[in-house]
Amino acid sequence: MANKIDILGSAAAIAKGMGVTFKEMLSPTVTEYYPDEPAKFEERFRGVHVLQRDLNGMEKCVACFLCAAACPANCIYIEAAENTEQVRISGGERYAKVYNIDYNRCIFCGYCVEACPTDAITHGHGFEAASYNTSTLIKRKEDMLAPIPPGAHPPVVTPASPAAH
């Protein structure tokens, strides 16, 4: 008696397992062929940061240092400067003359994005940051800035003295 129940139970288990197998065989495949194909991301994946521009193509960052203050890894370094008639970089009074993120230390927590009052810093989907040379892991503003949106015409900038910095 007990034997018969055992056999039936095993057969049910096999049938259940094979059921999953056959079902998956027929459903569409989810395997990603990275790096042969581009990687796919969830919308809110937190990758390498992007510094955004506004509709006019001006940088959104006003160098308020709040991201740097919020950063638990202390990896954001900013030097602020004032926008002038000649040099106008951001929409506010101040802009980030230097904006570095040290990806040796960044833990992709998103606190900076949370802190930013101007939505200037966002997480992009970049993730191929690995390097054999840690010094290349410090990204500068120029490495992270979003391109000027098509059709936007940021004011012409005549740097006061290009050699100064």
Added chain:
Amino acid sequence: MADLVKLTIDGREVQAAPGTLVIDAAKTVGIEIPAFCYYEGLSLAAACRMCLVEVEKMPKMMTACTLPVAEGMVVRTETPQVKAARKGTLEFLLTNHPLDCPVCDKGGECELQDMVFRYGAGESRYNETKIHVPEKQYSPVVFFDAPRCILCFRCIRTCNEGMGVGALGVINRGAVSEIAPSSGDHLECDECGACIDICPVGALTSGTYRYQTRPWEMTHVATICTHCADGCKTTLGTRNDRIIRGNNRDRSGINGEFLCIKGRYAFDFYDAGERLQAPLARVNGKLEEVSWSEALLLVAKRFNQVLADGGSFGVIGSNHTSNEENYYLQKFAREVLRTSHIDHHRTGDVVALVDALSGQTGKLATVADLYERKAVVVLGADLSLEHPLLSNQIRANWRHHQAHVYAVSAGTVREDKYAVASVRVGNAAETSDPSRFAHPQGKASAAEYLAALEQLRDKLKAEPELVMLFDDSFKGGDVRKLVEFGESLGIPVKYIGLVDYSNSRGAIDMGLTPELLPGYKASGQPGLHLEEMLAAELSALWVVGANPFQSGAARKAGFLVVQDMFLTETAALADVVLPAASAYEKNGTVTNVTGEVQKLKHAINTMGAKPDLEIMGFIAREMGVAGSLGPWIPDAVFDEIRKNVRGYEVPAPVIATGGAAQTAPVNGRVPVELRPDLVHSDHNGLFASGTLGRYSKVLHTVLESRLSR
């Protein structure tokens, strides 16, 4: 003390002197009543309504900042009604306040931010368009952003009462009220920046600090201003070896929160393009950059050579370098170079004063005395331009204690406004000449001043006590006559002999004169004075932080070594120039005009420059004589000073923790013949500061804006 008044605040028994304001009484038991317009030391405005409290038996809420305590008063500061009132006040303040915090200079240390965070509503009900007014520039250092202003009138009051200038006022009414200069579209003022500092929000901003950084990003180093002799403590905000701002918000130091334009802004000389950052040596008649080791070796070899040949040395010290540096320099000169040709530019006859006061103690006033003593006589100097802190102390004394001030001077001075007696003597400077801000020119002779004092004798006699300040109009025998006059009044009199620079006093105390050793001991070896050294054919002349050849004198010395920050007229003549660190780039102590010793703290580094003490130590090492001079570490040298220099037995912990301790020079006759002819003051006004002032961009900009009007 009068009987204390008993009252209850939030259920707690409080005792306070009659006349105390409820807001202050609450503070004594740790209850904070929020306030914007109330500011200790200034008149009451009751403009902001932030401090409303409930008082039993009073029908409406009262402003705690104007309400004196009364017996049996029952005050409540945390009732729902009070909380609602605070919330309402903040909501009104924010109606036109822009959402500027991310770019506003005040963000992070803004009183409005803090108040809204603690007492404000979470969100705004105000959906209408806010009034916007573009930002205005009132002077090279003062900018005004009207929408951020909460109309607390602190700026107006600090300028009018604190500074005695009255350059700011309010125009228009209601929501469009604005703070504006009293003289149209620009400020005619001291450019002290006090209004910017005192502004609780970011409405007044500083031309030099604007948009540079945020407060929490800076390191704050409390050190001593290196400009005039008053010795204000300035807290420098630094980042990446750059000084970004100066202020003294924590009111530490002898100056409280006072600073003049030089302490607050004129630190910028350190960053001047002309700053020397590598040693220079004369090669084929031209100064060329060389390495430190080459330069030091060059100097050491030549010094040893002159020593071996039995040649003569001259040493000229500085009014700016620290006590340690001055002490080490004179020791170097006297013990190693075996010369008594050592001197510096004397800017006031302190020696004569110390001599005239021999046998008496406690006769030298401190900066605090000017705020506490009942009467003050100012002789000569235009104090508000030449000694801003001392002038501020006297003004505060008059405001808070109704002190009697006597102004005896050549031209009109700011003290006239509140002096009980102003006496004019000699020739006045042209008051409309804007350059007088750099160098007040009025002049009178000591005899004329003494005659004026005689006229005041009866009034002065009636005072309970007195402080007398005098400038370089009094030298030698005249100082003694002045002291005789003071002592003949029959009341306790204290004296301040004015000197020009941050360590002018220390230079004399440390024996940078041929006739006196440190602590006013006679050297017993006659040496050449500054002018004589320039004229003499010395084998080697060593100038540390001074510019004696500014007058255009021809160089006579066989070998000239100069330690300085800049290529001054003197440095340009040198064989070797060694780039020195500024006072903000080193440790040490300085002694101010009233003989108070304070500590310099190393705030930043400038590439290539070394502190003078280190340079001297390295020269000694290269010469092979370092052992006999002892370590060139500021703390070690200061220990030696405390042991060896009479009057400098000041308590080390006080100095080490950033306090000030007055030195008591000697207490006997200074055994030298006085040389009044060697004393002359530069009379630097508000916008000048000897060599340093020449390299300060802020001072130049301000002066130019003055001259162009």
